[in-house]
Amino acid sequence: MKLTPSYLDGAYLALNAQPGLRAFVDAPRCEVNRADKITTLHDRMSDLLGMGPYDLSRRLFTGTWRFGLDIQGPDEAIARTLKHLAGADPHSPILLFRGHLSLLINTDLDGVALESLDTEKTPPLISVAHHSLDDDWLTGYRAVHDAVLDWMLRNASPTPPAGPPRPLIGGFGLLRREGDEHGNVDEVLRLWRALGLETDPIWPFSGGPLDSAGLTSDSPRFIFPYSGDYQAHRTANDDGTDTHLPFPIGLSATAALLRGLGKRFGRETEAESLIARETETLRQAIETTAVERLAGRGVAVLADPTRAIGLCAAMRDLGLTVPLVLSLGAIEADEAENAFGDATVLINPSFSDAVAQLKTAAATGELDWVVGASWLRDPAREAGLAYVECGYPAYTEHFIGPMPYMGYAGLLRLAERLANSQSGLLDPNGNA
Numbered sequence: 225m226k227l228t229p230s231y232l233d234g235a236y237l238a239l240n241a242q243p244g245l246r247a248f249v250d251a252p253r254c255e256v257n258r259a260d261k262i263t264t265l266h267d268r269m270s271d272l273l274g275m276g277p278y279d280l281s282r283r284l285f286t287g288t289w290r291f292g293l294d295i296q297g298p299d300e301a302i303a304r305t306l307k308h309l310a311g312a313d314p315h316s317p318i319l320l321f322r323g324h325l326s327l328l329i330n331t332d333l334d335g336v337a338l339e340s341l342d343t344e345k346t347p348p349l350i351s352v353a354h355h356s357l358d359d360d361w362l363t364g365y366r367a368v369h370d371a372v373l374d375w376m377l378r379n380a381s382p383t384p385p386a387g388p389p390r391p392l393i394g395g396f397g398l399l400r401r402e403g404d405e406h407g408n409v410d411e412v413l414r415l416w417r418a419l420g421l422e423t424d425p426i427w428p429f430s431g432g433p434l435d436s437a438g439l440t441s442d443s444p445r446f447i448f449p450y451s452g453d454y455q456a457h458r459t460a461n462d463d464g465t466d467t468h469l470p471f472p473i474g475l476s477a478t479a480a481l482l483r484g485l486g487k488r489f490g491r492e493t494e495a496e497s498l499i500a501r502e503t504e505t506l507r508q509a510i511e512t513t514a515v516e517r518l519a520g521r522g523v524a525v526l527a528d529p530t531r532a533i534g535l536c537a538a539m540r541d542l543g544l545t546v547p548l549v550l551s552l553g554a555i556e557a558d559e560a561e562n563a564f565g566d567a568t569v570l571i572n573p574s575f576s577d578a579v580a581q582l583k584t585a586a587a588t589g590e591l592d593w594v595v596g597a598s599w600l601r602d603p604a605r606e607a608g609l610a611y612v613e614c615g616y617p618a619y620t621e622h623f624i625g626p627m628p629y630m631g632y633a634g635l636l637r638l639a640e641r642l643a644n645s646q647s648g649l650l651d652p653n654g655n656a
Contacts, residue, residue, distance in 0.1 A: 243433055249321040270400070313347065362529075376434075380436065389438055390424070400618070404623045469481050474541050482495045522545045524585060528615065528616070550578050594610075596614060
């Protein structure tokens, strides 16, 4: 069994991050069980499967699956559910997902949807791409992201607003609607405003309602990682409106973020002043902690490729070493070499391989912590290692208040959590 989550896990994460969207998934079986895991374990604020009556608060729907539909075809069950959704809310978009069984029996989900609904009264239908059983969770997240942003851009106002158009941020958003991920969004917005940018951006998948007010074809676009075909399309057809930004984990990436924004808005001087001020404030805050409790000690990083690269950089900013990286997704060889140096890197590892590598590194005294997804929390505990959760999945720690791991505030919180887990204030698993 590989640690890397599946396509529909990522698709559900994106759906969860964007309240107000509804989705229909064809051929439901274990896919719905995984959505229930996101609802009950991974994200306590999730409403994918509803918090009340079925037809009032639920946002993820499936056709009623009965014996024989694999052979006879599920068209009637699909049509019946979609008509219910259209009647309940004729304006809210409906995302169409193909489950694994749907791929195997080759259901024409889009065709059934168009035939079963009144085209003059139907809600917007947004088809989410799913091409292969090998697609992983990053593909699923990107597919939902790209489909929704493409729909937003196609429906943007063709005429300029009275004031300047609002910028659009694409790419990373929330992986769960809790304080750690909200803290990441809040930190980016804090830096955005500290740079003197008065107009807040439109930022889908950042936890708020889908808001396209002020979006026009001339809106400046900022693209973070976690966009897929949308990013490739915009790069191939670059009209000068896109600015690609790095994932702001660690000092270098956060500074690059501010410099990118400063260059785009003609505030380069302000960006350099902000970087210097924030860096000095952070240095003073963590100087004793980083030198006395963290420097020279070892961390294993378990995360998707983009977060893994950022977390490795952040650990080194704190004076730590990273001898082991476990990547929950494919990564280019040259990118891994540049980001991870001499670390042992496992890509899409199985659970047994990851545990074996972790225990080997712990036995040699190379490691003190595991940072990242929660998959290896129990083996880490058995090996005498402390654990700091961030990224996906993270389901043994839940946060009400902000607990970012991005930007300057995020690096401060990471230093604090690492130090606390080794200080006696918390046990080796990070619990009080």
